[in-house]
Amino acid sequence: MKKYAMLTVKGAVGLLPKTFKQKLKKNSALTALYSRSLHKSGLFYGLPSKKKALAMYSYYLKRQEILLAQLLRAGSLNLQEESNLISVIILGEEKLKYTLASLNHIDHVNRIIIVSNNGPSTTINQLYNGELCVTSTLSDAFLKVINNEHVLLINSGEQLHKAALTLFQRKLKNSDVVYSDTDNKDSKGQLHSPRFFPDWDADLHFTTAYVNTAVALNSKWLKLCSSLCEADNVRTIAQVVLLLWLKKGTLNDSALKVEHLPFTLVHSSHGDEHQKRALPFVAESLRKHSVTEVTTNETPGLNVLMWPVTQSPLVSLIIPTKDAWQLVKACIESILEKTRYGNYEILLIDNGSTEQESLAYFEQIARHPKVRLLKYDHPFNYSAINNFGVKQAKGNVIGLINNDIEVISGDWLTYMVGHALRKDIGCVGAKLYYSDDRVQHAGVVMGYGGGAGHAHKYFPRFHVGYLNRLVATHRFSAVTAACLIVERDLFDKxxxxxxxxxxxxxxxxxxxxxxxxxxxxxxxxxxxxxHHESVSRGLDVTPEKAARFNSELAYLQDTWASVIKADPAYSPNLTLRRENFSFKQKNEYGNT
Known part of the structure; x- marks a missing residue:
């Protein structure tokens, strides 16, 4: 019954005026209620209920304890072999007793430095058995650390897992910054709402300030940290990580190495408060130290970055097709009418069209000054057609565009080209929707279905996704070529x-x-x-097409086995059976 009621609601919402729907979508309470209702009615398939999520996380925690115990027993993480102790810098005093209590039983903490505007407190000294001091700025705190000691930065109120410092210290042997997964701890001691992060993703940090809880820092960066904190009046952990990243190469001309531990080693009593607090400070530091434009959206909690396109290079948009003139018309006209980036050409590649209406339309649209019509009279091969198109292209930037794409946002190409021109970025993919406003593509995750699949597939358009990753620009191992921008030099390379x-x-x-x-x-x-996916070509339902698909899947699995096994853009603690960022099922784990 709930399912049919929600289908009725979905239909009714679809009939509302667009401006009114936009107002509704900006109401976070309403959109959250709508998502929960879809979920409960079975229309938002695959996401566990709150009760089931707690049970699944409880199972994960038991498994994590077994795994950590095995690592420690093996001696591979025995801190007694380490020569360096670690200093702890705590930001703030709110709920400080919980943080100090979690540190009291860890032998290898040398000293604790609390950053607080209040002076030394008798109460504070009573909460911790070891050496403890208070300072008013984070810059001063770094100066108080004894040389050659690594540092743990932690927010007041956060609690550490008993193995956290051991794991951090070992990782710091070959890295500069170490962070872990986190969760929340309620007043009854219940651990819940884990945040299973990807490996280090600078863009995800730019947009969501996701590394905002306890991190460990290598001692070689302490002086730089102090000067950066003083210059920017740094107040959050997220800023420290950001500024170190932006200054990478300062020491030994080598990039900063940031490592991720896929265990929930930090327990927060503040929920996402530290992240929300950090976002505007991260945005401020980005404006000061980079060339990007940054705006902060408080709901859902996101920084939006637009990288400059100073010289506006020519972009060659390559659109292969066979017939399907109505799709092509919708695609090209949406590009011509809505795209604000002006310096582009469209290469329409006709791969053996026979329909007279299509041929007539292609000849007509080719008279537009931005459109060229090319003939490719060979059997369909998506790769070969696009390679042919690139050879005919005049632009320094290439856009691979399917014929069933329609533009929604006018700045789509400005954003994508801005990213593609960055020195560390390769391919740039777009956010694509089915015609019914469900997500079709928001990045590619390796390992889905044994090969690769689309992140957040079938999520509602308004949804923020897992840890805001549906609405945040960030890095993936791959993106779809249904709409892909890349510099020509890289394509050729x-x-x-x-x-x-x-x-x-x-x-x-x-x-x-x-x-x-x-x-x-x-x-x-x-x-x-x-993206009206595969409308013109059809699905792989014939035996011949199925055999071809299986052959191509086998190639992917053989060639890219290591990335399929461990995609750095996806947590090993999340399922590969669905594209929804849910917990792993019990039978997805190994024998440990």
């Missing part, structure tokens, strides 16, 4: 798309080859378009 992959996974393979060169691939949440 890897030899274009792999023509042995005629239909499936050629974009994933292409992105991973770009990634092998040291570039990151990016999902741009601000570039919103519709």
């Amino acid at each position: 890897v030899g274009g798309l792999n023509e042995s992959l005629a239909v499936a996974f050629n974009d994933v393979d292409f992105c991973l080859r770009i990634r092998e060169l040291g570039y990151s691939n990016l999902y741009c949440a601000e570039a919103e378009l519709y």
Whole structure:
């Protein structure tokens, strides 16, 4: 009954005027209620209820304890072998007793430095058995650390797992900054709401300030940390991590190495308060130390960055098609009418069209000054067609565009080109919706279905996703070529798309080859378009098409086995059976 009621509600919402729907979507309480209702009615398939999520996380925690105990017993993380102790810097005094209590039983803490505007407190001294001092600024706190000691930065009120410092200290042997997964701890001591992070993602930090709880810092960065904190009046952990990243290369001309521990080692009693507090400070530091424009949206809690496109290079948008003139018309006209970025050309590649209406439309649209019509009279091969198109392109930036794409946001190309021109970014993908406003693509996760799949697939358009990752621009191992922007030099450097992959996974393979060169691939949440997926080509339902798909999947699995096994953009604690960022099921774990 609930299912049919929600179907009625969905239908009614679809009939509302667009301006009114936009107002409704800005109401976070209403959108949250709508999501919960979809979930309960079974229309938001696969996400566990709150009760089930607690049970699943409880199982995860038991498994984590077994795994950590095995690591410690093996001696691979025995801190007694370490020569360095660690100093702890605590930011603030709120709920301080919980933080100090979690540190009281850890032997290798040398001293604790509390950053507080209040002076030394007798109460504070009574809460901790070891050496403790108070200072008013984070800059001064770093100066009080004894040379050659690593540092743990932690917010007041956060509690550490008993193995946290051991794990952090060992990781710091070969890294500069270490962070872990986190969760919340309620007044009854119940652990819940884990945040299972990806490996270090600078863009996710720019947009969500996600590394905002306890982090460990290598001692070699202490003087730099002090000067950065003094210059920027730093108040949050997220800022420290950001500024170190922006200043990478200051020491030994080598990039900052940030490591992630996929265990929930930090328990917060503040929920997401530290993240919300950090966002505007991160935005302020980005404005000061980078060339990007930054705006902060308090709901859902997000920084939106637009990187400059100073010289506006020519972008060649390549659109292959066979017939399907109505799709092509909707695609090209939406580009011409809505795209604010002006310097682009459209290469429409006709792959053997026979319908007279299509041929007539293609000839007509080719008279537009921004459109060129090219003929590719060979059997369908998506990779070969696009490689052919790139050879004919005049632009320094290439856009691979499916014929069933429709532009929604006018700045889509401005955002995507801005990212593509960054020195560390390779391929840039867009946020794509089905016609019914469900998400079709928001980044590609390796390992889904044994190969690769789309993050947050089928989520409602208004949903923020897991840890805001649906609305935040950040990095993935791969993105779809249904709408992909990349510099031509990079396209040529890897030899274009792999023509042995005629239909499936050629974009994933292409992105991973770009990634092998040291570039990151990016999902741009601000570039919103519709994608009527596979409308013109059809689905792989014939035996021949199924065999071809299985062959291409096997190639992906053989060639990119290591990334499929451990995608750095996805947590090993999340399921690979659905594209919804849910917990792993019990039978997905190994024997540990």
